[in-house]
Amino acid sequence: MVSTLSLDAINTLAAMILLADFMLVASSRMRSLTRIFALQSLAMGGLAAVVAFETGAEHIYVIAVLSVALKAVVIPRFIDYITEKIQVNREVEPLIKIPGSLLICAAITILAYFVTEPIMELGTAITSNCLAISFATVLIGMFLMVSRKKAITQVIGLLVVENGVFLAAISTTYSMPMVVELGVFFDIFVGVVIMGIFAFRINRTFETVDSTVLRRLKD
Amino acid sequence: MLIDQLFVVLIALSLLGAVIAAVLNGRPKASVRVAFTVSSISSLLGLAITLLVFSQGQMRWELPFASPFGSLSFTIDALAAFFLGTISVVTFAVSLYSFGYADHYEGKYPVGMLGAMFNIFYVSMVMVVSSSNAILFLIMWETMSLSSFFLVIFEHRHEGTVGSGLFYLIMTHIGTAAIGLGFLLTYAQSGSFDFSSFPTAAQGMSDLLRSAVFLLWAVGFGAKAGIIPLHVWLPRAHPAAPSNVSALMSAVMVKTAIYMLIRCYFDFLGVQDAWWGIAILAIGCVSALLGVMYALIESDIKRMLAFSTVENIGIIMIALGVAMVFESYGLNELAALAMIACLMHVLSHALFKSLLFMGAGSVLHATHTRNMEKLGGLAKRMPYTSAMFFVGALSAAAIPPLCGFISEWLIFQAMLQSFNIPETMVKILIPVALGTLAVTGALAAAAFLKAFGITFLARPRSRDAEDAQEVPKSMLWGMGLMAALCVLVGVLSFAILPVLDQVSSPLVGASIADSLVDGIEIVPTVGEFSQVSPPLIAIILLAVMAMVMVLSQVYGGRRKVVKADTWDCGTPLTARTEYSGRGFSNPINRMFSWVYRPIRTFHETKHPSPYIRTEMRYTSTTEPVFDKYLYGPTEAAVRWVAKKVSVIQTGSIQTYLGYIFVVLILLLVVLRL
Numbered sequence: 001m002v003s004t005l006s007l008d009a010i011n012t013l014a015a016m017i018l019l020a021d022f023m024l025v026a027s028s029r030m031r032s033l034t035r036i037f038a039l040q041s042l043a044m045g046g047l048a049a050v051v052a053f054e055t056g057a058e059h060i061y062v063i064a065v066l067s068v069a070l071k072a073v074v075i076p077r078f079i080d081y082i083t084e085k086i087q088v089n090r091e092v093e094p095l096i097k098i099p100g101s102l103l104i105c106a107a108i109t110i111l112a113y114f115v116t117e118p119i120m121e122l123g124t125a126i127t128s129n130c131l132a133i134s135f136a137t138v139l140i141g142m143f144l145m146v147s148r149k150k151a152i153t154q155v156i157g158l159l160v161v162e163n164g165v166f167l168a169a170i171s172t173t174y175s176m177p178m179v180v181e182l183g184v185f186f187d188i189f190v191g192v193v194i195m196g197i198f199a200f201r202i203n204r205t206f207e208t209v210d211s212t213v214l215r216r217l218k219d
Numbered sequence: 220m221l222i223d224q225l226f227v228v229l230i231a232l233s234l235l236g237a238v239i240a241a242v243l244n245g246r247p248k249a250s251v252r253v254a255f256t257v258s259s260i261s262s263l264l265g266l267a268i269t270l271l272v273f274s275q276g277q278m279r280w281e282l283p284f285a286s287p288f289g290s291l292s293f294t295i296d297a298l299a300a301f302f303l304g305t306i307s308v309v310t311f312a313v314s315l316y317s318f319g320y321a322d323h324y325e326g327k328y329p330v331g332m333l334g335a336m337f338n339i340f341y342v343s344m345v346m347v348v349s350s351s352n353a354i355l356f357l358i359m360w361e362t363m364s365l366s367s368f369f370l371v372i373f374e375h376r377h378e379g380t381v382g383s384g385l386f387y388l389i390m391t392h393i394g395t396a397a398i399g400l401g402f403l404l405t406y407a408q409s410g411s412f413d414f415s416s417f418p419t420a421a422q423g424m425s426d427l428l429r430s431a432v433f434l435l436w437a438v439g440f441g442a443k444a445g446i447i448p449l450h451v452w453l454p455r456a457h458p459a460a461p462s463n464v465s466a467l468m469s470a471v472m473v474k475t476a477i478y479m480l481i482r483c484y485f486d487f488l489g490v491q492d493a494w495w496g497i498a499i500l501a502i503g504c505v506s507a508l509l510g511v512m513y514a515l516i517e518s519d520i521k522r523m524l525a526f527s528t529v530e531n532i533g534i535i536m537i538a539l540g541v542a543m544v545f546e547s548y549g550l551n552e553l554a555a556l557a558m559i560a561c562l563m564h565v566l567s568h569a570l571f572k573s574l575l576f577m578g579a580g581s582v583l584h585a586t587h588t589r590n591m592e593k594l595g596g597l598a599k600r601m602p603y604t605s606a607m608f609f610v611g612a613l614s615a616a617a618i619p620p621l622c623g624f625i626s627e628w629l630i631f632q633a634m635l636q637s638f639n640i641p642e643t644m645v646k647i648l649i650p651v652a653l654g655t656l657a658v659t660g661a662l663a664a665a666a667f668l669k670a671f672g673i674t675f676l677a678r679p680r681s682r683d684a685e686d687a688q689e690v691p692k693s694m695l696w697g698m699g700l701m702a703a704l705c706v707l708v709g710v711l712s713f714a715i716l717p718v719l720d721q722v723s724s725p726l727v728g729a730s731i732a733d734s735l736v737d738g739i740e741i742v743p744t745v746g747e748f749s750q751v752s753p754p755l756i757a758i759i760l761l762a763v764m765a766m767v768m769v770l771s772q773v774y775g776g777r778r779k780v781v782k783a784d785t786w787d788c789g790t791p792l793t794a795r796t797e798y799s800g801r802g803f804s805n806p807i808n809r810m811f812s813w814v815y816r817p818i819r820t821f822h823e824t825k826h827p828s829p830y831i832r833t834e835m836r837y838t839s840t841t842e843p844v845f846d847k848y849l850y851g852p853t854e855a856a857v858r859w860v861a862k863k864v865s866v867i868q869t870g871s872i873q874t875y876l877g878y879i880f881v882v883l884i885l886l887l888v889v890l891r892l
Contacts, residue, residue: 111884111887115891142883143880146880148873154876
């Protein structure tokens, strides 16, 4: 039987992840975006570790460590480095103002609970409560991508989506097989690198990373 | 089985040849030699397969791996073998021709690609007529379309070539869409993509569905065959393509569509409603008449031949339509006669049209122009080419005893039998079609008289024509083979028709081989209605010619030869005083001005004195009716829709992500509710 301590830990960490989602939406500075994302990934790694401890599945430890190393350390640093290198200004530049965004995210979260309700009733897994949060994280990540102007914020949005998917995988099936997880990590890493280079290029060509300018590429 | 092995060898050899030709691209001479040696060998293999199928019965070969669409199999029955044979004979001659023709591309265009695509084109045609699985067929059909597209745009540096190619590509894909839809509707009924399951499936269809499939196939294959109004790609693509390719496309590629029409209607759907045949007949009449009328006023020699292809496809469709009408009334023997006539015209058109395109290619090779108004006087400079073009032109004009005559005569005979049909309306309609066909024949003769006369006779109208020289030997061999076959198929038609009966009898359910041929005479109907003997005609013609020559020598004797100027009204006689192509066709142009809708402009530079004319300019063009009233509005409509749709294509990443986001949210909500 699962100890209450572990359950509490899991729920707390899941709550932190959701909180991080809202903080991401609420932050107006580029620097804080990457920090919060790093925090979220850290919480994710912790959650994975607890799940590993509870289920005794050793490969989840590996995944937890990888997740922390890659998403809490390497990628945020890389993004910071790029932001500095191309000397983009520090404003997040939302298309939808922050208060409005927060309201929309609240609605999204409610929707996520509404959508996952029937699944959670069936759920026997220890982490099944997390499913709603993972849905909310995926959708909020997408919302970030839609509503923020800079190319780099879109990269972070995508990473948040990935975190959500990761959480969903852990909470429903105790993570995917090792090979798949490794593949996903590699994918994310390469994706971020490519997008980083892309941001450089966009900056050089258009003198800005404002992706709304890309509409000039049309026709 | 020997046939299976030959078939596999044919495919493997062609693909190998294509690869080698492409690899040798850097060494054009070697590449040409390899490519066309391979294509001539593989076309001989195709011919061998045809002969084996006719003597030993049908071949079936399956690809040795599983697919989600059932067994991917090839079947060559008598019908497929007939088309395979036609394709192979033409490809063999064109391959010979190409050895010489590809020469002048060396250094200008990647000849290796021409050779590679040529081989792929041939093998895809072979597989189109032999596929017996709908998916496999569509793949091959697409390969054929794409390889021919690449061949059409081969001379891509010429202005307008790529545009013509794209036009062809779009038309052929509209057709493919209709064909695919027809197959899917049949598949929904049969549950299998194998052709052998289609006939039973068609029996289970409702009348409406079956008619819908009939129309889809008529449009789909019609677009490839070039029926009016889907013919517009022919006069663009054929002149743009290298001449050896236009020969193949015009002579045999469009026939694959005819093959599929016969296969689909007689084999799959079964001909039951009389209106199907009437519809095909009507399409045929319109195509034949308008095709030949446009051919007559055309002064670009290859465009003229392209329009003549439209005309001949029309004639083939007329025969097919008549066969369908007879079949629907249960008059199987008459249907057999019409079907044999149809197949005969497929064969003879393949022979003479490839010959004519090769001839036009030789003219182009020697003079670098396709405009008849700039040619002339080539008969002296290129005697062999002109002699062979003459044979082709006679055949196209249906002069006995050449092959074109036999097929058209048989079509007439079949149509004259329409009094056997019980329905009065149909009895009246077919003679109308008969009249159309007769007019078409007369105009075709005029068109080819013009094409030959203006191009080869009289004096050269330009420097290029004056400097023309006979083309290389391999080109002459290619043309010579076709010219010989034009004559032989005509004269020996009494031996060929029983073979065609073998093709048609499983389709229409009646064999008329016994009554059709009597010794060296062809007797298409029972009793004393009509008969003809091509060898006798040939002998009589030769005898009369010899007699006239002898008599004129004996009684005429040698006349005194006077060398002096002709009366020239005081102006020197130059090429500009010659009869021009436009002048020749102008009476017809005026007579049918309601069809051609000519636009004439006259412009004169004024001079103070009314007695002095300095410069006069007269232009006369034909209104492109189909482009203006059918394709123009269609294009405008498509552009309009595209413009409206492009509103949602903002080019902003956020908007695209927003679409995904909104759809995702909506789906989640909908699925939850």
